[in-house]
Amino acid sequence: MRYFYLCILFVTSFAHAKNEHADALYSTHCAACHGAELGGGVGGSLIDGIWKHGASNDEITRSIAKGNAQMGMVAWEEKLSAEEIRALVIYIQENEAKAIAQKQQVPVPKGNELTRTQLHDYRLEIFVDKGLVNPWAIAFLSDGRKLVTEKAGQLRIIDANGELDPKPITGIPKVMDHGQGGLMEVAAHPDFSNNGWIYLGFNEGTDSKCITAVVRGKIKDHAWVDQEWIYRPDRKFRSDSGVHFGTRFVFHEGYLYFPIGERSGMMEAQQLDNPKGKMFRLHDDGRIPQDNPFINTPGALAEIWSYGHRNPQGLVMDARDGALYSTEHGPRGGDELNLIQAGKNYGWPVISYGMNYDGTPLVSMTEKEGMEQPLVYWVPSIAVCGLDFYTGDLFPKWQNDLLVGGLASQEVRRVRIENQKVVSQEIILKNVGRVRDVATGPDGKIYVVLNSPDQIVQMVPASE
Numbered sequence: 499m500r501y502f503y504l505c506i507l508f509v510t511s512f513a514h515a516k517n518e519h520a521d522a523l524y525s526t527h528c529a530a531c532h533g534a535e536l537g538g539g540v541g542g543s544l545i546d547g548i549w550k551h552g553a554s555n556d557e558i559t560r561s562i563a564k565g566n567a568q569m570g571m572v573a574w575e576e577k578l579s580a581e582e583i584r585a586l587v588i589y590i591q592e593n594e595a596k597a598i599a600q601k602q603q604v605p606v607p608k609g610n611e612l613t614r615t616q617l618h619d620y621r622l623e624i625f626v627d628k629g630l631v632n633p634w635a636i637a638f639l640s641d642g643r644k645l646v647t648e649k650a651g652q653l654r655i656i657d658a659n660g661e662l663d664p665k666p667i668t669g670i671p672k673v674m675d676h677g678q679g680g681l682m683e684v685a686a687h688p689d690f691s692n693n694g695w696i697y698l699g700f701n702e703g704t705d706s707k708c709i710t711a712v713v714r715g716k717i718k719d720h721a722w723v724d725q726e727w728i729y730r731p732d733r734k735f736r737s738d739s740g741v742h743f744g745t746r747f748v749f750h751e752g753y754l755y756f757p758i759g760e761r762s763g764m765m766e767a768q769q770l771d772n773p774k775g776k777m778f779r780l781h782d783d784g785r786i787p788q789d790n791p792f793i794n795t796p797g798a799l800a801e802i803w804s805y806g807h808r809n810p811q812g813l814v815m816d817a818r819d820g821a822l823y824s825t826e827h828g829p830r831g832g833d834e835l836n837l838i839q840a841g842k843n844y845g846w847p848v849i850s851y852g853m854n855y856d857g858t859p860l861v862s863m864t865e866k867e868g869m870e871q872p873l874v875y876w877v878p879s880i881a882v883c884g885l886d887f888y889t890g891d892l893f894p895k896w897q898n899d900l901l902v903g904g905l906a907s908q909e910v911r912r913v914r915i916e917n918q919k920v921v922s923q924e925i926i927l928k929n930v931g932r933v934r935d936v937a938t939g940p941d942g943k944i945y946v947v948l949n950s951p952d953q954i955v956q957m958v959p960a961s962e
């Protein structure tokens with residue numbers, strides 16, 4: 499109840515941001531002293547990683563807002579709004595990160611050569627070279643086959659020998675290929691070898707009215723059969739927006755967890771009577787668990803597990819302690835890794851570390867009481883997509899590290915988690931394509947589903 503009514507108060511809090519782009523703000527107000535490329539002038543460099551007055555968000559914000567009259571730095575809070583100052587902080591951080599990244603070596607695999615990383619060297623092998631169009635997710639079946647979704651609405655099968663079957667599975671539900679939405683997630687039930695259930699997450703409806711839904715079914719002789727609906731949001735929630743559909747699946751102890759993005763409805767992510775911008779928990783047959791956090795909240799959807807999400811496109815559970823992690827597409831500079839807990843509010847769009855994609859200011863607040871902080875956020879955005887723990891035997895020093903995919907950044911990051919906190923990160927794969935999904939295979943290899951080129955590649959350890 500508390501969460502539900504509080505959220506109404508936030509509606510007005512981000513509406514005042516002005517529309518000047520961060521780069522225009524920078525060239526108008528800052529470039530004269532800090533240099534057109536931020537490399538310094540009368541004022542120091544803002545991209546050399548050296549911060550006289552501190553490098554944290556709060557410290558940089560303070561430097562800009564309060565200035566330093568004696569040294570000739572203006573107190574910008576008199577001229578710029580809090581949202582504009584926040585956008586400038588992100589803009590500076592983006593440029594600083596890019597400048598630092600340029601000096602670093604990135605592990606770009608080449609041909610059959612070994613790619614070196616801090617803890618393991620690997621070779622990148624092509625698993626599926628041709629025949630896929632916009633592959634979105636991969637699932638491993640206990641009989642050695644693999645399933646792959648294609649966004650436009652085809653479910654494909656790769657046989658135990660690694661051959662892509664030219665014929666898609668027939669009879670899957672009608673998929674609406676609209677904007678970022680289409681046929682997205684596929685996963686096998688943990689007890690697949692006994693029950694045969696396959697789950698699909700897809701966009702349902704028409705161009706002007708559609709939303710993410712979940713079904714399960716079985717595959718017999720190339721056909722989708724015995725279909726059951728697991729989650730089908732009320733038609734009134736369908737939208738024509740082409741963005742932020744989610745979704746990924748995690749099964750655990752008879753439950754299914756999955757998110758739906760906010761479909762650019764922004765504040766809808768804060769509204770508990772609405773499925774957009776939410777994480778859900780259901781029994782794996784679609785029933786609503788009676789101990790879900792909002793089961794007794796009047797007006798709230800009882801299937802909600804957490805809220806305040808923008809567009810989660812990675813979801814995985816740590817087998818060691820049952821902690822649930824999600825990566826979520828934020829605005830520009832605001833991609834997040836979150837520890838997902840029952841009933842919690844992840845803050846979108848009231849708090850965020852990002853600005854609008856066109857560079858206009860979004861919000862000034864990065865924190866607020868009652869809203870969760872991300873474990874980590876990425877500036878610049880990497881466009882997080884696909885997430886798994888490495889749990890195979892082939893790369894022992896990566897055991898239980900998170901593998902985080904990035905579409906725009908074309909990378910896989912290895913993120914070490916200790917006591918549910920991020921302790922280190924390393925890019926282990928770069929620039930071979932847009933990473934749509936990443937998964938530990940039952941054989942211990944790391945499978946990376948790429949878009950442009952549309953391929954599936956495998957990271958395999960360096961053999962002696």
Ligand code: HEC
Pocket residue numbers: 524527528529530531532540541542544548549550551552558561562566569570571572574586
């Ligand atoms: C008239 C020249 C001038 C302009 C215009 C100016 N700055 Fe500065 N800025 C300075 C100087 C000089 C310093 C060093 C102040 C000091 O040593 O304390 C500085 C310091 C800073 C710092 C702190 C750097 C550190 O190492 O901690 C930040 C951040 C900063 N400026 C951002 C901006 C931004 C953003 C703008 C535009 C909105 C801007 N400045 C416009 C001259 C300028």
